Amino acid sequence: MREFAAVLRALHVRAGKPDFRTLAKLTGYGRTVLSQAVNGNRLPTWHVAEALVTALQGDVPQLQRLWAAAHEASAAPMPRELPDSVVHFVGRAEELGLLDAHLLDSSRIVVISGAPGIGKTTLAVHWARGAAQHFPDGQVYVDLRGFDAEEPARPADVLRRLLESFGVVTDRIPADLDSRAALYRTMAAGQRVLFVFDNARDADQVWPLLPGHGSCAVLITSRGTLAGLVAGNHAVHHRLDLFDDAAARELVTQLTGDHPEVDGLVRFCGGLPFALSVAAARAATRPDLPLRADLDGLATDDSERTNLRSVLSWSYRTLSPGAQRLLRLLGHHPGPDIGTAALHAMADDASHALDELVGLNLVSGNRSGRFHLHSLTRRYAVEQPGEHRAHFERVLDHYLVTGHDAALLLNPTRPPLFEPAGVLADHGEAWAWFSAEEQVLVEAVGWAAEHGFDRHAWQIAWALADFLDRNGHWHRMVETNLVALAAAQRLGDVAGQARTHGALSRTHLRLAAYENALTHAHAVLELFAAAGDLNGQANANRSIAQVLEHQGNLADALTYAQNALALFTSPVGRAHALNQIGWYHTQLGQHEDALTCCRQAVALHRDHGDRHGEAAAHDSLGHALHGLGRHGEAVAAHRVAADLFHDVGDRYKEADTLGRLGDALHAAGETAEAAATWRRAADLLAELGHADADRMRARIAERR
Numbered sequence: 001m002r003e004f005a006a007v008l009r010a011l012h013v014r015a016g017k018p019d020f021r022t023l024a025k026l027t028g029y030g031r032t033v034l035s036q037a038v039n040g041n042r043l044p045t046w047h048v049a050e051a052l053v054t055a056l057q058g059d060v061p062q063l064q065r066l067w068a069a070a071h072e073a074s075a076a077p078m079p080r081e082l083p084d085s086v087v088h089f090v091g092r093a094e095e096l097g098l099l100d101a102h103l104l105d106s107s108r109i110v111v112i113s114g115a116p117g118i119g120k121t122t123l124a125v126h127w128a129r130g131a132a133q134h135f136p137d138g139q140v141y142v143d144l145r146g147f148d149a150e151e152p153a154r155p156a157d158v159l160r161r162l163l164e165s166f167g168v169v170t171d172r173i174p175a176d177l178d179s180r181a182a183l184y185r186t187m188a189a190g191q192r193v194l195f196v197f198d199n200a201r202d203a204d205q206v207w208p209l210l211p212g213h214g215s216c217a218v219l220i221t222s223r224g225t226l227a228g229l230v231a232g233n234h235a236v237h238h239r240l241d242l243f244d245d246a247a248a249r250e251l252v253t254q255l256t257g258d259h260p261e262v263d264g265l266v267r268f269c270g271g272l273p274f275a276l277s278v279a280a281a282r283a284a285t286r287p288d289l290p291l292r293a294d295l296d297g298l299a300t301d302d303s304e305r306t307n308l309r310s311v312l313s314w315s316y317r318t319l320s321p322g323a324q325r326l327l328r329l330l331g332h333h334p335g336p337d338i339g340t341a342a343l344h345a346m347a348d349d350a351s352h353a354l355d356e357l358v359g360l361n362l363v364s365g366n367r368s369g370r371f372h373l374h375s376l377t378r379r380y381a382v383e384q385p386g387e388h389r390a391h392f393e394r395v396l397d398h399y400l401v402t403g404h405d406a407a408l409l410l411n412p413t414r415p416p417l418f419e420p421a422g423v424l425a426d427h428g429e430a431w432a433w434f435s436a437e438e439q440v441l442v443e444a445v446g447w448a449a450e451h452g453f454d455r456h457a458w459q460i461a462w463a464l465a466d467f468l469d470r471n472g473h474w475h476r477m478v479e480t481n482l483v484a485l486a487a488a489q490r491l492g493d494v495a496g497q498a499r500t501h502g503a504l505s506r507t508h509l510r511l512a513a514y515e516n517a518l519t520h521a522h523a524v525l526e527l528f529a530a531a532g533d534l535n536g537q538a539n540a541n542r543s544i545a546q547v548l549e550h551q552g553n554l555a556d557a558l559t560y561a562q563n564a565l566a567l568f569t570s571p572v573g574r575a576h577a578l579n580q581i582g583w584y585h586t587q588l589g590q591h592e593d594a595l596t597c598c599r600q601a602v603a604l605h606r607d608h609g610d611r612h613g614e615a616a617a618h619d620s621l622g623h624a625l626h627g628l629g630r631h632g633e634a635v636a637a638h639r640v641a642a643d644l645f646h647d648v649g650d651r652y653k654e655a656d657t658l659g660r661l662g663d664a665l666h667a668a669g670e671t672a673e674a675a676a677t678w679r680r681a682a683d684l685l686a687e688l689g690h691a692d693a694d695r696m697r698a699r700i701a702e703r704r
Contacts, residue, residue, distance in 0.1 A: 004066040005040030008049075011056040012038050027051035030213070033189045043070055045137060048190040079138040079165040082196065085126045088254040088277075091247035092123050095238060099127045102236050103194070103217040104134050109210065109233055110219050111226045114240035115361040115374060116147070116311045117274025120221035121198050123240065128196050128219065135217065137191040140165055142209075146201030147223050147314045147360075149304055155208040159184050162209070177208060185212040194219070201318075203228030223315055223360045239361070242271030242374070255280035270375045275308055312380045315360055322349045323356035324384070329391050330363065330373050331381025334447035335440030337372035342440075345398035346391050370436070389451075396456040399437070399444050403463030406430035410648065411466050413572040413610045415535075417459055431649055434467040445480045454487035458496045465503045469510070470650040472688030477507045498527040498536055505543045509550065510652070512691070517547045538567035542580055549584065558584040572613065575604035579617040586624045594624035615644030619657045622664060631668035638664055655684035659696055666703055675700055 012018075020031040020038075027034065029048050037044040037052060044052070046067055053063045095112070102108045112120050125141075132139050140162065144153045159180040163173050166187040174180050188211035200206050200222040206229060210218060220226065220235075229235040243251065248266045251273065256262065261283060269275035304310040316324060326347050330338065333346070343350040354371065357363040365371040373381065401421050408420055409430035424430050434441075441464050449457035461484035468477040481503045488496030505520035521543035528536030545560035561584060565577035582597030601617035622637030638661035645654035658681035666674035678700045685693035 004043070004063070004070040005038070007058070007063060007066060008038050008052065008056075009040075011053065011058040015056045023052065023055055026055040029190050032186055036186070042187075043067075045190050045192075047192075078136075079140050079193075080132075081141040081165065082128050082132065082139050083125055083141060085129045086122050088251060089122065089126050090250045090254070091243060092119070092126075095123055095240065096127055096130075098236075098238055099219065100131070103219060104131060108217070109229060109235035111229055111235050111237045112219070112221045112240055113223065113225045113237065113361060115272075115364070115377070116223060116315050117272050117308060117376075118240045118242065118361070119273035120223075120240055122273065124196055124198060124219050124221050128194060131194065135192050135194040137193045138165070139194045139196070141196045141198065143198045144200045144205055146199045146205060147318065148199060149310070149314060152201045152205060155205060156180060158209055163187065181208045184209075188216050189213045190215055192216070197221075200224075200226060202226065203232075207232075223362075225359055225361075227359075243273055243276070244271065247271075248273075248276055251276050252280045256284045272374060272376060274311065275376055278308065308376060309380060309383075312377060315362060316380070316384070318360070319356055320353070322347070323353040325386060325388070326350060326353040327357060327362060327373075327377075327381045328384050328386045329388055329395075330357075330371075331378045331384075332388065332392065333395065334443035335437075337370045338440070339436060340369045340371075341402070342395055342398050343371070346395040368436070392451065393453065393456075396444065396448055396453055396460070399441060400456050400460050400463065402433065403437075403441060403460055406433050407463040407466060410434075410470075411612060413608070413613065414466075417462065427648070431467075434464070438464075438467065438473075442476055442480055445483050449483050449487045454491050455493075455496075457487035458484035458491075458493070458500055460484075462496075462499055462503070465506075467649075469506065470648070470652065472510075472652050472690060474507045474510045478504065478511070481507065494527055494531050495533075498524050498531075498533075498540075501527065502539065502543060505547070509543075509547055512550070514547050514551050518544065521547060534567050535570055535573055538564040538573055538577065541567065542577060545580060545584075549587070554584055554587050558588070571604055572608050572610055575601045575608070575610065575613055575617070578604070579613070579620050582617075582624065583620040586620065586627055589627070591624045591627040594627075595621065598624055611644050612648050612650060615641045615648065615650075615653065615657075618644065619653075619660065622657075623660055626660070626664050626667065629667075631664050634664040635661065635668055635670075651684055652688055652690065655681045655688070655690075655692075655696075658684070659692075659699070662699075671703070674703070 020034050023034050024031045027048070029051060033044060033048055034052060036042040037048060046064070049063065049067050050060060053060050099110060102110050112124060114120050128139060128141070142153070142158055142161070144158065146152050156177045159177070160173055162184055163180065164170070168183070168187065174183060190213065193211070193216045195209070195211060195216060195218045197206055197209060197218065197220045200220050202224060203226050206220060206226065210233065220229070225237060225239070226235070230237050245266060248269065248271050249262060252262050252265050255277065265276065265279050265283065269279055316327070319327065329346050343354060347353060354363065358365055358371070362377060363371050363373055402423050404417055405420050405422065405424045408414060408416055409424060409427050424433060441460055445457050445461045445464075448454070448460065461480045464480060465477060468474070468480070481500050485497060485500040485504065488500055501520045501523040505517045505524065508514070508517035508520065521540055524543060525537060525540035528540055541560045541564035545557040545564065548554075548557040548560065558581065561577055561580040565574060565581060568574045568577055578597045579601035582594040582601060585591070585594035585597065598617050598621040602614060602621060605614035605617055618637050619641035622634045622641060625631075625637060626634035638657055642654055642657045642661055645657055658677050662674045662677035662681065665677060678696055682693050682696035682700070685696055
């Protein structure tokens with residue numbers, strides 16, 4: 001070392017002792033590194049020495065021999081600290097490419113964040129071992145214990161270990177944090193070292209550990225996003241996602257072989273690599289144990305680090321009380337996700353708490369403003385104690401009030417359950433809200449009934465009914481309304497029972513379950529008769545008429561429809577009854593009588609802003625005109641009906657009307673347009689899963 005330093009000093013003198021600022025510009029290395037090399041305080045890396053000798057116009061081969069001898073005599077062994085990589089590594093091609101691009105070429109700081117158990121450490125170590133040859137001056141690995149059973153590592157303690165890795169003797173390590181960090185940066189300067197800082201708590205823990213020189217690369221993993229490093233140090237951030245089914249199945253198969261429960265393991269673990277690995281290990285090592293679909297099935301007997309409940313608890317305990325409560329609430333929330341408005345209804349401090357949960361990747365969100373928990377995180381959250389009934393009632397109130405408004409915007413003629421709140425603006429906003437919340441609302445009905453909120457159960461089902469009907473989700477409608485009916489019966493709520501029986505009658509009719517439809521329609525009639533509700537009785541008569549029509553009993557269907565007209569006191573109700581009477585007249589060949597009734601129905605519906613009712617009346621009018629041979633007028637009426645059904649989102653009625661429009665077009669000689677219209681109808685019915693799709697296609701084949 002002395003001989004090498006002496007030659008460097010002689011070269012420096014011979015070159016006129018240029019200052020180190022000038023040499024830094026010539027070599028591209030820092031003044032401190034160059035000064036330490038010339039003064040013999042520290043042996044530089046050969047890259048630094050070569051650049052310095054070249055700048056001083058010395059004999060490079062001679063100096064390389066001296067440097068090699070000095071290095072062999074005095075250099076501390078370069079750190080090689082990476083742990084073993086997992087044998088069964090699958091997927092992550094995109095992430096491996098990202099790390100190559102940002103750490104091999106430009107030596108930037110990369111932060112890999114993600115939920116507990118998502119595979120951050122596995123990815124980091126696997127990539128680092130594969131890239132080790134690109135970092136000849138060392139590879140350093142430090143577990144910062146940011147989310148661990150132990151306390152997080154203190155930066156001062158980590159710096160001590162880093163300095164020891166670079167060969168600094170203990171008595172030369174400074175006592176204070178800033179001095180340690182300065183010496184560490186000096187030691188790292190000019191070296192090609194990879195630093196892997198695993199399991200970081202936050203940016204404050206990492207900042208003192210950054211080497212501060214572009215020759216080094218830094219890879220950090222954390223459950224948090226470490227946004228401070230992205231903002232202050234231009235770090236590259238990448239959020240790690242769950243495995244898709246193919247990668248999940250590949251991992252499990254590698255660990256278990258041809259296990260009979262591979263598909264079950266994949267479904268249960270939901271793409272979470274940690275869970276997949278632990279569950280597969282249990283299946284492989286203890287084939288006598290059944291697959292357990294709970295957190296107990298995701299733990300080994302020999303380590304807390306392979307126990308998912310423990311891993312999740314290390315994140316949970318770092319949360320504020322408000323964030324812990326919100327996580328518990330989200331665990332109980334029905335449905336796959338939750339919107340922002342429902343979050344704020346659930347908890348007053350939702351914004352700050354949500355920021356915490358999203359920041360630690362315990363909750364994930366999307367650009368539509370919806371948030372969800374992984375199914376296993378949800379299981380953990382449900383296990384945590386806490387009384388939250390008041391919060392649950394608030395979120396159910398939100399779904400009921402907003403759903404009630406949305407239902408009335410979809411169908412303004414429905415008698416409201418209570419005074420509308422005006423939280424939604426128009427039909428389009430109502431449709432979008434139902435589209436986003438459909439699955440949540442369906443599950444909310446069952447959840448409310450299960451937890452003693454029976455009024456919410458039947459009224460949310462009532463609010464959802466038209467949306468489900470118009471989308472053809474009839475089996476789902478039956479399920480929700482059976483739960484709703486039981487809830488209304490427990491309450492002794494006659495109006496609730498009648499409305500729910502009515503929804504079930506309509507749905508069974510759509511499903512061609514005519515006896516069930518008739519049973520529910522008669523139940524509605526009995527309940528409303530006992531209550532003295534004339535409009536309710538009228539609607540029940542209409543429902544009975546519809547079932548009788550589908551059973552082929554048109555004469556009795558007409559009688560029940562006429563009974564409905566006599567009972568109705570509401571103009572819109574009378575319009576519906578008139579349209580129904582007109583339809584039955586047409587079916588019976590009494591087309592002129594039908595025209596009179598249907599035209600009255602069109603006018604009444606239009607006067608009262610009932611677009612759905614107006615669509616139905618135009619459809620009946622078109623059918624009557626077709627029966628009279630006035631095909632051009634029939635086409636025009638059916639077009640109006642189809643357009644209106646489309647506008648209000650009733651896909652089944654739109655398809656049904658398109659079928660009759662095709663008939664009218666064919667009769668008018670427009671055979672090509674008729675076939676195209678029938679195809680549109682068949683496609684819509686097929687999307688709805690309705691049996692009429694096959695009959696519609698058969699109609700096309702018959703009339704070619």
